[in-house]
Amino acid sequence: MSKAAAIDIASVSKVYGATTAVHAISLKVPAGSYCCLLGPSGCGKSTTLRMIAGHESISSGDIRLGNTVVTDLPPARRGTAMMFQSYALFPHIDVTDNVAFSLKMKGVAKDERRAKALEMLKLVQMDPYATRRPAQLSGGQQQRVALARALITDPEALLLDEPLSALDPFLKIRMRAELKRLQTTLGITFVHVTHSQEEAMALADLIVVMNDGRIEQAAHPREVFERPATAFVARFMGDHNVISGRVTAATESGVTVAVPSGGEFTATGGVREVGESIDIAVRTDKVRIGASDAPGLGFTGIVDNIEYRGASVKLTVSGAGVQDFTAIVSDAAFFAAPVKVGDAASLAWGPEDSIVLGRLDS
Ligand code: ADP
Numbered sequence: 001m002s003k004a005a006a007i008d009i010a011s012v013s014k015v016y017g018a019t020t021a022v023h024a025i026s027l028k029v030p031a032g033s034y035c036c037l038l039g040p041s042g043c044g045k046s047t048t049l050r051m052i053a054g055h056e057s058i059s060s061g062d063i064r065l066g067n068t069v070v071t072d073l074p075p076a077r078r079g080t081a082m083m084f085q086s087y088a089l090f091p092h093i094d095v096t097d098n099v100a101f102s103l104k105m106k107g108v109a110k111d112e113r114r115a116k117a118l119e120m121l122k123l124v125q126m127d128p129y130a131t132r133r134p135a136q137l138s139g140g141q142q143q144r145v146a147l148a149r150a151l152i153t154d155p156e157a158l159l160l161d162e163p164l165s166a167l168d169p170f171l172k173i174r175m176r177a178e179l180k181r182l183q184t185t186l187g188i189t190f191v192h193v194t195h196s197q198e199e200a201m202a203l204a205d206l207i208v209v210m211n212d213g214r215i216e217q218a219a220h221p222r223e224v225f226e227r228p229a230t231a232f233v234a235r236f237m238g239d240h241n242v243i244s245g246r247v248t249a250a251t252e253s254g255v256t257v258a259v260p261s262g263g264e265f266t267a268t269g270g271v272r273e274v275g276e277s278i279d280i281a282v283r284t285d286k287v288r289i290g291a292s293d294a295p296g297l298g299f300t301g302i303v304d305n306i307e308y309r310g311a312s313v314k315l316t317v318s319g320a321g322v323q324d325f326t327a328i329v330s331d332a333a334f335f336a337a338p339v340k341v342g343d344a345a346s347l348a349w350g351p352e353d354s355i356v357l358g359r360l361d362s
Helices: 045-053 095-105 110-123 139-151 169-186 197-203 221-226 231-237 331-336
Strands: 007-016 019-029 034-038 060-065 080-083 157-161 189-194 206-211 214-219 240-250 254-258 264-268 277-283 298-308 312-319 322-330 344-348 354-357
Touching: 007 045, 019 045, 019 060, 019 206, 019 214, 034 045, 034 197, 045 060, 045 080, 045 157, 045 189, 080 139, 095 110, 095 139, 110 139, 139 169, 157 169, 169 189, 169 197, 189 197, 197 221, 206 221, 206 231, 214 221, 214 231, 221 231, 231 240, 231 277, 240 264, 240 322, 254 277, 264 277, 264 354, 298 322, 312 331, 312 344, 322 331
Parallel strands: 034 189, 034 206, 080 157, 157 189
Antiparallel strands: 007 019, 007 060, 206 214, 240 254, 240 277, 254 264, 277 354, 298 312, 298 344, 312 322
16 A cells, blocks of 8 residues: 655635636645545535546646645546545446456556455455446445545545435445545545535544635634634534624633624633624533523523424524524433423523634635
């Protein structure tokens, strides 16, 4: 197996006519890491991946793989391999010849290339199916073949475009574990495009959250979850309430924010000026039902919705100028003092659960 290579994306843009799909992004993916490009449809994930692979030209900026600038190299000379969403297997040849195809193109002799293909099929546990045609395989099995075919070139980085999206939910979780195992075994760099927060959290060492052709945050999953950089990340990851308002007081440790025709809230972790318009985030799972013991760390509102989730209960409450504020409380805490839709409820949280969010320069 070949070595892993770091990927260095330096001020890379992609312009299609009047549309800028990617706005001068910079990103360093360490060698041997599992990186997920995460974001909603149309945010530029696939375009970025295709530019790394060489399937899309770069409008400006440079991409390095290891020490080599690959910006102008064709896909086959970059040291990358790409696995496509559709798998793109050839229907008329068997699994082994599908996997061996790129070696055939390079002029490798038949016995040698079939032996190497079998080795790759063993790696993805598909050697018992070596003589089948793609149509005789399930979706999950076809995906393993596509993986083996991508890996036969000994890439330094494997690029995967929504690799799990065609699988049913059960298989998706199984293949997710397989991908992680494969990446750990091979030790090469993986860049995986997904719109699923859960998938990215489960797989990545580095999550790159993209929005509208820009990178909102690139960090370890735990940091993205605990310290979302922007309101977009906090909302997209789905585990934070975002409250927007104007700073009325600022100290070294935090701020007080007034919500238009609503309450005042405090948050830590950002130096801001009085009068500035900002966003703060409150973790949904840290909110408790009950009166707050400190000003700015809670409010009283009307319960809009209640969802029972087994181990927890999700409440949506509006009040103090804040709409649809979500609290996830344990089932025990909820049923100890249950509330109904339309009731008034007080919510509270701790000073460490409310943080100041940044905004991207645009
Ligand atoms: P994602 O993978 O995050 O869904 P894409 O990278 O596919 O997003 O697309 C980013 C943006 O670029 C979208 O607005 C899309 O419509 C546009 N785009 C992608 N490919 C092309 C193309 N070949 N020509 C014109 N616009 C494109």
